[in-house]
Amino acid sequence: MKRQRLCVLWVALVLTLSGGSLRxxxxxxxxxxxxAPKAKTKAKAKAxxxxxxxxxxxxxxxxxxxAGADDGAAIDAAAALGASGxxxxxxxxxxxxxxxxxxxxxQAALDALxxxxxxxxxxxxxxxxxxxxLYAGHRAPEVRRRAIKVxxxxxxxxxxxxLMERLGDAAPDVRAAAAEALAARRDxxAAKRMFALLKLGDxxxxxPLAAIATPDLVPQIAELAGTIDxxxxxxxxxxxxxxxxxxxxxxxxxxxxxxxxxxxxxTTALVEYVAxxxxxxxxxxxHEAQKLLDQRGADQ
Amino acid sequence: MRTPPRSFxxxxxxxAIGLFGAVGAVGAVGLSGCATSPFQRAxxxxxxxxAVARSRPPAAPARSLVFLVLAGTGGPRLxxxxxxxxxxxxxxxxxxxxxxxxxxxxxxxxxxxxxxxGTVVGRDLETGNILWQRPxxxxxRLFGYVVDGDAVFLVVQSSVAAGRPTGALFSLDARxxxxxxxxxxxxxxxxxPAARGGLVAVPLxxxxxxLFDGQSGLELGQVLSTEEAANxxxxxxxxxxxxSRGLFxxxxxxxxxxxxxxxxxxxxxxxxxxxxxxxxxxxPEQSEYSAIDRNRIxxxxxVDGDRPQFRDGLAFVHDYRFFFAFDAGSGALRWAxxxxxxxxxxxxxxxxxxxxxxxxxxxxxxxPITGARLYxxxxxxxxxxxxxxDAEGFAPVGAAAASKPPDMLTxxxxxxxxxxxxxxxxxxxxxxxxxxxxxxxxxxxxxxxxQKEGLAxxxxxxxxxxxxxxxDAGSLxxxxxxxxxxxDYAEKRPAPQVEVLARAxxxxxxxGRALAPxxxxxxxxxxxxPAAAAEIARALVALGAQxxxxxxxxxxxxxxxxxxxxxDPTALVAAAEALLKLGGxxxxxLLLYxxxxxxxxxxxxTHLVRALGETAPRGAAPxxxxxxxKN
Numbered sequence: 001m002k003r004q005r006l007c008v009l010w011v012a013l014v015l016t017l018s019g020g021s022l023r024x025x026x027x028x029x030x031x032x033x034x035x036a037p038k039a040k041t042k043a044k045a046k047a048x049x050x051x052x053x054x055x056x057x058x059x060x061x062x063x064x065x066x067a068g069a070d071d072g073a074a075i076d077a078a079a080a081l082g083a084s085g086x087x088x089x090x091x092x093x094x095x096x097x098x099x100x101x102x103x104x105x106x107q108a109a110l111d112a113l114x115x116x117x118x119x120x121x122x123x124x125x126x127x128x129x130x131x132x133x134l135y136a137g138h139r140a141p142e143v144r145r146r147a148i149k150v151x152x153x154x155x156x157x158x159x160x161x162x163l164m165e166r167l168g169d170a171a172p173d174v175r176a177a178a179a180e181a182l183a184a185r186r187d188x189x190a191a192k193r194m195f196a197l198l199k200l201g202d203x204x205x206x207x208p209l210a211a212i213a214t215p216d217l218v219p220q221i222a223e224l225a226g227t228i229d230x231x232x233x234x235x236x237x238x239x240x241x242x243x244x245x246x247x248x249x250x251x252x253x254x255x256x257x258x259x260x261x262x263x264x265x266x267t268t269a270l271v272e273y274v275a276x277x278x279x280x281x282x283x284x285x286x287h288e289a290q291k292l293l294d295q296r297g298a299d300q
Numbered sequence: 301m302r303t304p305p306r307s308f309x310x311x312x313x314x315x316a317i318g319l320f321g322a323v324g325a326v327g328a329v330g331l332s333g334c335a336t337s338p339f340q341r342a343x344x345x346x347x348x349x350x351a352v353a354r355s356r357p358p359a360a361p362a363r364s365l366v367f368l369v370l371a372g373t374g375g376p377r378l379x380x381x382x383x384x385x386x387x388x389x390x391x392x393x394x395x396x397x398x399x400x401x402x403x404x405x406x407x408x409x410x411x412x413x414x415x416x417x418g419t420v421v422g423r424d425l426e427t428g429n430i431l432w433q434r435p436x437x438x439x440x441r442l443f444g445y446v447v448d449g450d451a452v453f454l455v456v457q458s459s460v461a462a463g464r465p466t467g468a469l470f471s472l473d474a475r476x477x478x479x480x481x482x483x484x485x486x487x488x489x490x491x492x493p494a495a496r497g498g499l500v501a502v503p504l505x506x507x508x509x510x511l512f513d514g515q516s517g518l519e520l521g522q523v524l525s526t527e528e529a530a531n532x533x534x535x536x537x538x539x540x541x542x543x544s545r546g547l548f549x550x551x552x553x554x555x556x557x558x559x560x561x562x563x564x565x566x567x568x569x570x571x572x573x574x575x576x577x578x579x580x581x582x583x584p585e586q587s588e589y590s591a592i593d594r595n596r597i598x599x600x601x602x603v604d605g606d607r608p609q610f611r612d613g614l615a616f617v618h619d620y621r622f623f624f625a626f627d628a629g630s631g632a633l634r635w636a637x638x639x640x641x642x643x644x645x646x647x648x649x650x651x652x653x654x655x656x657x658x659x660x661x662x663x664x665x666x667x668p669i670t671g672a673r674l675y676x677x678x679x680x681x682x683x684x685x686x687x688x689x690d691a692e693g694f695a696p697v698g699a700a701a702a703s704k705p706p707d708m709l710t711x712x713x714x715x716x717x718x719x720x721x722x723x724x725x726x727x728x729x730x731x732x733x734x735x736x737x738x739x740x741x742x743x744x745x746x747x748x749x750x751q752k753e754g755l756a757x758x759x760x761x762x763x764x765x766x767x768x769x770x771x772d773a774g775s776l777x778x779x780x781x782x783x784x785x786x787x788d789y790a791e792k793r794p795a796p797q798v799e800v801l802a803r804a805x806x807x808x809x810x811x812g813r814a815l816a817p818x819x820x821x822x823x824x825x826x827x828x829x830p831a832a833a834a835e836i837a838r839a840l841v842a843l844g845a846q847x848x849x850x851x852x853x854x855x856x857x858x859x860x861x862x863x864x865x866x867x868d869p870t871a872l873v874a875a876a877e878a879l880l881k882l883g884g885x886x887x888x889x890l891l892l893y894x895x896x897x898x899x900x901x902x903x904x905x906t907h908l909v910r911a912l913g914e915t916a917p918r919g920a921a922p923x924x925x926x927x928x929x930k931n
Contacts, residue, residue, distance in 0.1 A: 069898065100857040102899060103864075134854055137824040139864070144826060168788035170827065175789065196790045
């Protein structure tokens with residue numbers, strides 16, 4: 001186990017000295033983890049309180065397990081690091097990814113980084129960013145998807161080109177992850193590419209597109225009815241109607257369009273819309289949705 | 301009916317009487333009595349030369365006709381079309397089976413008739429009216445016919461119960477169909493005839509051609525072909541020919557035909573060409589209008605003494621919708637032409653034009669030298685099943701003759717892009733020819749082919765080979781653009797053929813160095829296959845692209861433990877080799893680590909142990925990674 005640790009650190013040193021996307025991926029041998037100071041500050045600020053520190057012995061134990069021979073133990077170690085929310089948890093994960101790992105370990109490490117990101121303890125330093133960017137181009141879709149998910153969670157504009165590029169990924173799950181990340185950023189520049197995907201019947205972008213679509217795009221989405229699965233159109237319009245920034249009059253039109261669509265997805269969109277409106281909110285669109293639901297029920 | 305002397309020996313006797321008197325004749329007859337083989341004089345040059353000398357070259361016809369076998373809504377018909385006047389002269393309802401043969405004022409063709417063996421029909425050339433019909437007997441099988449002067453010659457095989465089939469050559473009066481004579485052939489293994497100026501040639505037993513006097517039916521000579529089967533005989537104004545994979549000009553030097561004979565000729569042609577110089581006359585089915593009419597070699601010769609040469613040094617290939625002219629000596633492509641809509645069902649070299657008829661009723665003519673369109677006419681709404689040209693010497697004149705020769709690149713590109721899937725080998729040829737042409741636009745077209753969907757795998761392979769072989773350093777921008785056209789599902793754009801492009805860039809060596817960043821970028825894309833990654837690594841070495849070391853390191857780190865490379869670590873090995881060749885001590889140290897780390901793909905580890913050992917600096921053993929870490 002000792003040797004594994006040394007090897008990982010050694011290769012990190014080599015990479016650091018040699019240059020490349022993964023340089024500075026890990027701390028110098030025997031040194032403390034390197035974090036970008038600004039990023040650390042921001043992470044702390046977001047979390048509202050400084051991340052908990054992990055005991056050094058525990059961290060070392062997980063680090064060794066992550067690089068050890070046992071895949072199961074490595075996956076458990078990654079999960080433990082991700083769940084810890086500890087500031088130092090990121091380093092072993094970055095190390096194992098930088099050194100190269102089996103697909104399952106890489107996935108576990110990326111999932112763990114995702115957890116740290118959710119806990120606002122993942123710094124947006126160059127090393128982490130470069131690493132995630134590299135893994136976003138991995139040949140295995142399941143690895144790419146996870147890398148995209150973490151990359152998307154980092155509030156840094158540098159991630160946008162990669163996310164935009166992965167909107168054109170061959171794997172639907174990767175496209176969906178990129179779309180969700182871009183939608184979460186409210187990146188309206190992505191709407192055009194997402195709409196192109198919707199026209200191809202890509203269900204994974206229906207929700208994300210609805211989140212960033214401008215009103216002028218709504219009729220174009222509605223016009224896709226009949227050319228792609230109506231359920232995808234209904235999902236996109238239903239999600240759009242749920243947005244709080246949409247004028248209620250426009251919502252009514254959108255809901256009527258959904259009402260004209262066939263299939264269970266259209267009914268679901270109307271039901272979900274009604275459910276999304278607070279009980280005390282007596283907006284006309286809610287009545288319209290309910291009326292449309294009643295009509296659909298009567299038609300049945 | 302008159303039956304001529306049966307055997308060649310008898311003919312010799314007749315001659316001998318004329319030459320030497322009775323004594324000589326007795327001797328000759330005595331000789332014939334000893335003969336056990338009917339082919340004892342096969343290959344006798346004197347006999348053959350004398351027979352050929354009797355042949356009177358036909359006078360040049362003053363007409364330009366094509367006989368069209370029509371189908372479609374108008375029903376089965378036979379029509380005569382005047383090429384010079386661009387009009388149909390006559391049409392007759394009939395179901396033509398075997399090919400039309402034209403003579404002086406008569407045409408002959410096969411028809412279904414009423415009997416099971418079909419009927420031979422003679423028609424008046426001017427009107428198409430039936431002059432006579434000769435139903436084939438149930439035990440008869442027609443192998444072919446030809447019209448020469450005022451006679452029609454038929455070769456027929458007859459089957460008798462429990463016996464070998466026999467063959468016979470018949471002579472009929474062309475206007476009446478009345479039999480003039482018949483000659484029983486010495487073998488039942490017969491083929492269709494050819495006739496020229498009173499000399500009739502009949503292939504027999506694959507290696508013989510028997511020569512007969514058309515007037516009397518006397519056998520005049522026997523040709524023996526020992527190196528190539530004599531599958532066909534063909535009469536042209538320039539001579540009588542026989543052959544199969546090549547052609548022999550009938551004469552003294554080819555009485556015993558070998559490829560060394562001065563009268564032997566064959567064209568050097570690419571692999572896609574079927575070496576069909578004429579119909580296989582031993583196969584009666586080839587006397588019908590069929591695919592054989594659409595896929596064969598068109599040729600004419602000039603004769604100097606007994607040596608034929610391809611006219612203008614060219615041999616033409618008709619391949620369904622396409623026509624090609626090749627330098628018969630070198631095989632170099634001179635021009636290519638593609639009929640735009642449908643197959644050309646028939647074609648002929650008139651000596652001045654390559655004439656053709658397409659299935660949808662287009663009649664065309666091409667300049668043999670340039671491929672320029674010389675003639676064009678259409679038969680709207682017609683379906684043409686087959687055609688026979690009777691237009692020796694026809695040279696189209698007029699406005700159409702001013703058309704431009706076909707552009708080679710355009711023609712080849714059209715062949716490659718043609719959605720018709722029947723011609724995979726032809727497409728490979730077109731790609732190869734395209735690659736041989738000079739110019740940036742060719743590189744661009746080859747790159748386009750690589751991006752085109754729906755071609756056969758071999759077509760992509762051939763396009764790639766040609767692109768790599770070009771080493772076109774003047775088209776770096778085209779290669780860059782191709783590499784940058786990354787796959788994009790949203791834009792329905794497929795991945796570029798990175799593997800081939802990398803090979804093409806690598807083939808440029810240092811001249812392609814500017815493309816190193818684009819190649820290196822491909823290593824980070826998910827659509828880059830392991831095979832492509834391996835080619836990229838090799839190309840980067842060829843370019844001497846040290847600036848690409850970071851991308852190579854990243855690639856190795858990313859995949860060195862990936863189980864998908866366990867079975868085939870070629871790409872990892874190539875990247876490691878690139879690091880070894882382009883990198884420095886730190887890269888050797890990285891590779892040392894990879895060689896020792898147990899998660900590294902086994903094949904890569906094995907390779908690295910060997911490669912690092914072989915390339916270790918003299919006197920400095922590789923430092924183990926553990927030791928490096930302790931320092």
